Amino acid sequence: MSEGQARLERLMSMLRRRGVILPAFQIHGGVAGLFDFGPIGGRLRRRLKNAWLNHWLSEGDIVEVDSPTITPESVLIASGHVGEFNDYMSECNNCNSAFRSDHLVEEHHPNPDSLNSADLDNIITERAVVCPGCGVSDWSNCRPMNLMFSTQIGAMKGSRLAYMRPETAQGMFMLFPALYRHFRGRLPFGAVQSGKGYRNEISPRQGMIRLREFNMAELEYFIDPDVHIPHDFSPWDGEKFHLVQDPEFGEPISMSPREAADANVIRHPTVAWFMARTWDFLTSVGIKPDKIRFRQHEGDEMAHYASDCWDAEIEGSYGWIECVGIAHRGCYDLNAHEVATGDSNLRAWRSYDEPRIVDKTILSGVGSIIGPTFKSQAGLVNQALTEIDTTSPTFPFELTLADGATVTIEEDMVENKRVQNTEHGEWFLPHVVEPAFGIDRILWHILDHAYDETEKGGEKYTVLHLANSIAPIDVAILPLMEKEGLDSLAESVHRLICSVPNLVSYYDGSGSIGRRYARADEVGVPWAVTIDHESLSNSTATIRRRDDGKQIRVSIADIAKLISDNSLNQLF
RNA sequence: GCGGAUGUAGUGAAGGGGUUAUCACCUGAGGUUUCCAACCUCAUGUCACGGGUUCAAAUCCCGUCGUCCGCACCA
Structure with missing residues (x-):
């Protein structure tokens, strides 16, 4: 076994032992591709999802929605998933x-x-x-x-075939009319949704990489394809992104997002902008920047809906793994649902700068002839006549009706008619840029990158260097000894900190102080407060920083604030 | 689905037709300890499931289920 595999096994053992990620349903034999998030992992994932949500909501034109996981078959037929799957x-x-x-x-x-x-x-x-x-x-x-899990809505004869959703995106397309109203008809805007997706993998492998039920977080950003959005790329001008282009277009290259958009390496500036914001997110939650690259899909691997797609790949124990897909979906989905349902609310309105007076000549059926000739078909014939391009066809000609029937049109059946319309704008199908995040894969790589096996005093020592923002536990409260009142003071500090919303501490009083620091380090607790005898006399305690073991003494009353506003580091 | 391997405490492993199934770490209680996995005592907890053979099955046999690795599959 290679050292890499051995490290991987030690990491997974630790994750099971400490209640981070565990194979699900183990006492019933387990199921491949399904995992539990334990007391540490559940909290870690919650923090990661919150970080993701806040990252996008901070944009101001993006809102959160939530739609069902059970999806009627017709939705997934329209979206192309039933055919594809x-x-x-x-x-x-x-x-x-x-x-x-x-x-x-x-x-x-x-x-x-x-x-x-x-x-x-x-x-x-x-x-x-x-x-x-x-x-x-x-x-x-x-x-x-079929790679989708199927089910029925309702029972017996009245039931309707459905599937567990393979992506959250369709739910957001269903909500387009509500989003459009919410934003009062002004593009661009976006919606995010994080939740479960399902894929009945034939044989899931590679731990958290290929799951049957997984946490996805998707963003649909609706744009007018004719409007240039002036994205500000300046925050990333000093960053070189590792871009692996479709070999058809060029060699792998390092460029800032601005350069890549200008050079048309990334074909749409909004895609480039989301790639940059994705890079921000990944690095902020602890993914190492040098282990991120963007890889452009080659033509034949592009999903059925995508017109340009870049994956953010992260390098870890399984090599380079796709963790985020940033796809320009065009108007594929809205169009597909419009065609399938005939619903007209999936479009956005684009006003012209000046109203346009459209003066045109059309073919119009002569009612007194069309009527008696075609009888019940007459309506369809008139309809079809307005839709043909030319105003001067050669007679007679064949006309295909909406119901598929064909009729012969003679010269005396039609006449040219001039009509004048004033058009103030037009309804169009918005385009969509979709960054789709695999939360579990990102979480895995955070753990993989954070897991550090070092040595301390000749012994193996492991530290999980999680970013403070996503660490499942903010602080450990440790009495130096569980006697002489140190334990009761520590307990009260623990309760005080837990009473602050979004702060989590844990109390640990068993074993030597060094052992307890080690336990906290192993699951990535960034801070450890030690209650000692001095605490009893002057209400101060030491606080230890996980990553270097350094300690300072602070007032107990300040601890909660110092941790929640993330200002502790400045005191070291 | 196919082929191979495999299933023993929380984790990692050893063993094996016989009466209390072993070891390390971990965990808990007590002692000790005035800050980085120390030590002492004690304790909790395990043979995937079902059937068969047998006086006796965790061990042998059959089946099932699961897991891992390859093949294939993976919008």
Whole structure:
């Protein structure tokens, strides 16, 4: 076993032992890909999610929403997830490799995605498709592999097929009309949502990296594609981001976000801006800057909805792992839901600078002829006539109606008509830039980067260097000994600190003082207050800094304030 | 799904047809200790589940479930 793997195992043992992250349902045998967050981990994740939420809410034009995890099938059909996730798999009976059936028939069918399982099996058999692995043509029947968890809403006959959401984004698209009203029709604006997402992985591996139920935090930022947003890139002018471009466009390069946007390495400035803000977030919660890179998706790995996508990848024990996807989704989703539902509220209004007087000539059906000729179809014919481009067709011509029927239009059935309209603006589909964060993956890398195995007095010593802002416990309260009133004073300090909202302390009185410092260091408690005899006489206590063990003496009454306003470091 | 490995206290490991299943660390209580995993005494807690063989199964056999590693899959 490599040293890296050995370190990984020691880290995971520690996380289990100390109640940070544990395999779920262990007494029932456990389930791969599902984890519990214990007393330390639960708090850590809460702090991380809060940090994420505050990071985006501080922008001022972004709001928080929350939508259901159970999602009706039709939503996910419209979004493309049902099609994308309902892949058929064929297995080679010779070498037991499994492949996507539609990939196997790609050369024999123009649109393999549209085929059902029987068609796929037929083509594979008739064309004697050979196994890419072993070259033999001996296939099992294909089976659907749905990566979404399905369920029903309601019972029995009245039930409706649904899935556990594979992403939170669709919920935010459903809320677009409410968001649009909330912001009184002014783009750009955004919405964030953090919550659970589900994916029924065939075989989850790599611990926290591939989960079946995971915490995601997504932001949908709605923009007018025709309006240039003047992003301020100056905060990052001194930073060089590690950008791995699609090889088609160029070599990996180091650039500030401003340079990358100007040079069109990042194609949309809003995408560049979100990449920069993502970098801010990751570094603020303790991800090491030199272990972050942005990698552009290559054309063939782009998700079905994305038109340009950059992943923030973080390097850790499993190599470079995608932790954030920043995608320019265009108007894909709003358009898809508009088409699926016919709902007209998924658009935004764009006023023209000047009202436009549109003067045009259109083909108009002559009612006295259209009516008797087409009878019940007459309405559809008139409708279709207004939609054709030309005003001077050659007669007679075939006209296709909305219901698919075709009719023949003679010259005497139509006449040219001049109409004049004043248009003050237009309804358009906003575009969306979506940064999507994998909270669990980020959390894992925070732990991975913070986990420091050092030596102390010839013994192994581990410290978790968590950022103060996300440390699950703010301070440990330790009586030097549990006697002579030191213990009761320490208990009261502990309760005092816990009574302050958003401050968490823990009391530890067992074992030598050094052991208790070690216990606190191992789970990343940044501060340790020690109550000693001097505390009894003058109400002061020592406070120890985790990362260097240095101590200063402060008034007990000041401790809560010093920790909550993060000003302690200035006293050292 | 396939192949291989595997399942023993909170963690990490040893062992094994026989009556109290072992070790270290950890945890708890007491003692000691005036600031960095000290020491002493004591204590809690374990053989994945189900069936079979047997006088006796944690051990052997069968099955199930789970986990890990490869293959494949991974918007």
